Amino acid sequence: MSPSPNDQALVAIPEPTLKRLPYYYKSIQGQREAGREFVSCTTLAEALGLNPIQVRKDLQATGAVGRPKVGYHVSTTLDAIEECMGYHNTKDIFLVGAGHLGQALLAYPGFSEFGFNLVAAFDVDPTKMETEFAGKPILDASRLSDLVRRMHVQIAILAVPATAAQAVTDTLVRAGIRAIWNFTPTRLAVPKGVLVQDENLLASLSVLSKQLESSRAKSHKESIHGEPEEL
Amino acid sequence: MSPSPNDQALVAIPEPTLKRLPYYYKSIQGQREAGREFVSCTTLAEALGLNPIQVRKDLQATGAVGRPKVGYHVSTTLDAIEECMGYHNTKDIFLVGAGHLGQALLAYPGFSEFGFNLVAAFDVDPTKMETEFAGKPILDASRLSDLVRRMHVQIAILAVPATAAQAVTDTLVRAGIRAIWNFTPTRLAVPKGVLVQDENLLASLSVLSKQLESSRAKSHKESIHGEPEEL
C-alpha cells in the first residue's frame, strides 16, 4: 500500500519521542513567555539536557518546520505539538480507586492543560461514596460500568489495590474503555485494542536504586584501576 | 580493558530489563505461594503478556540459571533477582514536598519490600512542619541539607512544585545526594554522577491519549480500506 499524503498522523510517532514532547512544550512555552519568537534545537537541547539532533528529529515528527539560522517559530511549534498530542480536544477520564494516590491525582490541577477532564472518581469505600474531593465527586464503584457506557468515557486511571486490579480492568473493558493508565504493580490482561500504560512506581524506584549501585561499583572499580572519570 | 571474571555485576543491565524484573519477581512470588517449585519462561511470559524469549534473556541478566524441560527454580531465581536489584540492603530515602502526591508516597506501604526506608519528609509549609503523616515525620525543609549530609542519605524523592524543583535539586546535590526520583515535570540539571529518574505523570498520560488517538485513526482507516484487523 502506498501511503497517501495526509498519512502523517497515522505514521506512529516513537514512544520515546512522545514522552519528550511535553518537555519541549513546556520549555517552548517558557520561551514564549520570555518574549522570544524563535527557538533553536541547540537552545532547547541545552535547556533540557538532551541531544540537539534528537530534539530536531522529535520536532520533525510533530510536523513543525524550522528555518535555518533562525530556529523554530515559537507559536507555530507549540501549535504543532498541541495538534500532534491532541491537547485541544478534551478527553474525559474516570479515576478508579480514591485512596491516597487517587486523591493526589484528583487534586492535581494540571490535567486540563493537556486536554484532560477528570470527571469523577469511583471507590468501594462507603465512607467515601457520594462525597467530593478537590471538587470532584467520588461515586459508588457499582455505577462505574454503567457510567463508562453512558458517557462514552475512553480513558480510566487505575489506582486500586493490586488484588482488585484485574477484576476492575475486566469491568472497565466490558464497559467499553479504550485505554487504562495503570498505577498498580500488576500487568493487566486486556484484549487487543485496549491500551495500557503502566506506571509502576516501585519498579522505577528499583531501577534508580540499582543504577545507583552500579554507578558506585563502577566508579570504585575505576578508582582502583586508576582510570580517570570522564568529564 | 579486558573484563575480569567477576565483572558480571558491573556489566550494566539494560534499563528495560530492570523495569521488567519487578514484574517477574512478583509473578514468581505468586508461583511460590501457589506451591510450585519451578517456573518456565513460557509460563511467566504468558502470565505477564510478554515474549518468552525476552523473559529468558532478562532472567539470564540476573544470573539465574534454568534447567531444560524444567524451568527456573523458584526460590533460587527469586534470590537472584533480589540480589541483582539489591532488595536486601536497606536504602534510606528522603521525601521533599509533602503535598498530596508526597502524602500518597508517605502512605505507600510497599517500599520496604524492595529494601527502601522512607525516613522522613520535608516541606516549607509551617502548618505541616513537625507533624507526622502515616507515621513518618514531616520536617522543616531548612533542615534538609544538614540531615542529608549527616545521615548520608543517597536517594531523594522530589515532589515539590515545578517552580521549586531546580532550587531544591541544587540543595540536594550540594548536600551530597546521589539519586533523585523526580515527580516534577521539570528536567533537572545535575552534575555528572548524580542520577535522575523522571516520573512525569502528565507525559505518560499524554502518551496514552496520543496512542489511543492513533489506534483509532488506524482502525478507522483499515475499515475504510477493507483491511482485516489482526486477530
Place this chain on the structure above:
DNA sequence: GTTGAGTCGATAAGTTTTTATCGATATGGA
C-alpha cells in the same frame, strides 16, 4: 555584494533492544 557562522533537513552510521533460530539437555512415556 561577499563572506562567515549558525541552523535546518535528509541521509547514514552506530547503538541498543527485541525477536528469531538452532542445537543441547532433561523429563516422561512407550
Place this chain on the structure above:
DNA sequence: TCCATATCGATAAAAACTTATCGACTCAAC
C-alpha cells in the same frame, strides 16, 4: 532403553532508537 517433547542457552537476525555527517539555507557583519 529409546523416543518425543518441552525448555534452556547461545548465537544471529531484525527492529527501534540515537547519534553523526553533510549539504543547503538564512541572516548578519564587513
